[in-house]
Amino acid sequence: MTYWTSMSTPTDLLPHLRRARDLIDNRYADDLDLEIIAQRAGVSKYHFIRSFSAAYGQTPAQYLAHRRIERAQDLLRATNLTVTEVCMLVGYTSLGSFSAKFRSLVGETPSAFQERYGGKGVPHIPGCYIFMRGLQERAISEKPSAASGH
């Protein structure tokens, strides 16, 4: 049975889109081609971009970028890796485009973000929840005193 809702994506189609989204989540660090992602969903590229955007509120490319930046935040918070190492690890080949994307989504540079966490340790939230929630932390909406309680 097919359900149409205000979100306009049939429920039957959602598991296919889910598989494509899981592929992005699993292989975000690879050189992922939209063709391959659409193939995973088993629909044409055009139909895929439209239905994925309707279901998740982001185009596949935006979702991939958010996933990469979210993973970069995780690494910058939790590890001693340099910004360049993190950039490569999450699938960017150019530090310039990584930093620009990070700044546009988070509101500060990767280095500034890393400095805020330097030596303070990691919030004790299971990584899987952070992973499944996706990109949340943005300097733009953050209160400066938020981290002082830890």
Added chain:
Amino acid sequence: MITNVSLVTVYVTDQDEAKKFYTDVLGFEARTDAALGDYRWVTVGHPDHPELEVTLMVPGPPLDDEMAEAVRRALANGRMGGLGLRVDDCKKTYEDLSARGVEFPQPPSDRPYGVEAVMRDNSGNWLVLVEPKSGE
């Protein structure tokens, strides 16, 4: 005095398929399977946890229609979370389950608290597998 958690609910798309997956693939054991009219109560449990049952529930009453449909869509689009599971060897479990066709949004990854992977059950729930750091 509350002694322990005895029942948790996991929403599934099909109780037969879910029961098969949780027993055959994940190694749970079948517990109760009882019907009351068109209402069916299916539980599974982990062999090492006799005190905890997991009820595999299809979205429906007591949820209202709108909520049930929202749960179905959340299962379908992959936003619904199921259980957190502890594993002795995350990488090995990942390999075993992958070989059996289980899909992983997140392969085993190092976390401050251990090695963690995120998998899908056959209803679309995400389940997290954690191998804690030794001593934790």
